[in-house]
Amino acid sequence: EPEVTQTPSHQVTQMGQEVILRCVPISNHLYFYWYRQILGQKVEFLVSFYNNEISEKSEIFDDQFSVERPDGSNFTLKIRSTKLEDSAMYFCASSELAGSYEQYFGPGTRLTVT
Amino acid sequence: AQSVTQLGSHVSVSEGALVLLRCNYSSSVPPYLFWYVQYPNQGLQLLLKYTSAATLVKGINGFEAEFKKSETSFHLTKPSAHMSDAAEYFCAVSRRHTGGFKTIFGAGTRLFVKA
Numbered sequence: 001e002p003e004v005t006q007t008p009s010h011q012v013t014q015m016g017q018e019v020i021l022r023c024v025p026i027s028n029h030l031y032f033y034w035y036r037q038i039l040g041q042k043v044e045f046l047v048s049f050y051n052n053e054i055s056e057k058s059e060i061f062d063d064q065f066s067v068e069r070p071d072g073s074n075f076t077l078k079i080r081s082t083k084l085e086d087s088a089m090y091f092c093a094s095s096e097l098a099g100s101y102e103q104y105f106g107p108g109t110r111l112t113v114t
Numbered sequence: 115a116q117s118v119t120q121l122g123s124h125v126s127v128s129e130g131a132l133v134l135l136r137c138n139y140s141s142s143v144p145p146y147l148f149w150y151v152q153y154p155n156q157g158l159q160l161l162l163k164y165t166s167a168a169t170l171v172k173g174i175n176g177f178e179a180e181f182k183k184s185e186t187s188f189h190l191t192k193p194s195a196h197m198s199d200a201a202e203y204f205c206a207v208s209r210r211h212t213g214g215f216k217t218i219f220g221a222g223t224r225l226f227v228k229a
Contacts, residue, residue: 031214043158043204043219048211055213091157095214101146101165103208103215107157 002026004106006092012112013082021077021109023092032075033093033103034067036060043091049075082113116141116207120220128228133177133192135223137205140186146208147188148217149179153201161203164188175199200227 005024013019025032034046047057049067064080075094079086089110093103121136139145149161162173169181179190188205205220 033214033217035217042221043206045216045218048214048216050213056211056216101208101210101215102148102160102163103217105150105158105160 002104004092004094004104006090006106006109008109009107010110010112012114015084015113016081019079019082019111021079021090021092021111023075023077023106024073025075025092025094026096026104027073029094029096029104031055031095031097032067032069033095034077035091035093035105036088037091037108038085038088046077079111082111084113087111087113116145116209116218118205118207118218118220120203120205120223122223123221124224124226126226126228127195129197130194133190133195133199133225135190135203135205135225137179137188137190137220138186139188139205139207141207141209143209146210146215147179147181148206148208149173149177149188149190150204150206150219151175151201152204152222158204161190195225195227197227197229200225 007022032049037043047061048055066078089108091108092106095103117140119138147164150158162171164171164181172178177192202222204222208215208217
């Protein structure tokens, strides 16, 4: 069964450093998403991406965040200058068509900022 | 705006007992509703979804949920709890837009199953 994959599973970085979290969505999917979950809290929407541009973003997704689909398979989330409060689990998701109603989530990348 | 409220951050049941996890939603448009399960240190697994078809939705692992528009509820049930059901459960509501979906999650309910 096709699945969304994410690398790395765990990333440790120092405050102020840039990190790139990588995702490989399901191959025939057209819509891509990032969510985050701070430890012990609920999952929060960050951004959706379609047709090579951001289609919607939350207030969390400020100028330090960016997303990119650098090739036909990867979807990345870049955090330019990490802060302690960026420590969280980041989930990538993809969906086939807007009408399929289901987003498929990856296993997550745990980001720890020290 | 859409929102989801899960009643009870922790629920404890005995093995074999009924599981009932409560979820109420708020949505200005017909909602797409979901239940996800998260096991420790793992990702989100879809249990079931409601997308305006049958109001009683059956999912994996014996779970089901009933959409009640009059009560704006989408409670998750399972007739008989198993030890392996111990996990965090998230109710979610999705809004469709031209660029995909935006899913809003509830705060989660941790299910404990006692032997």
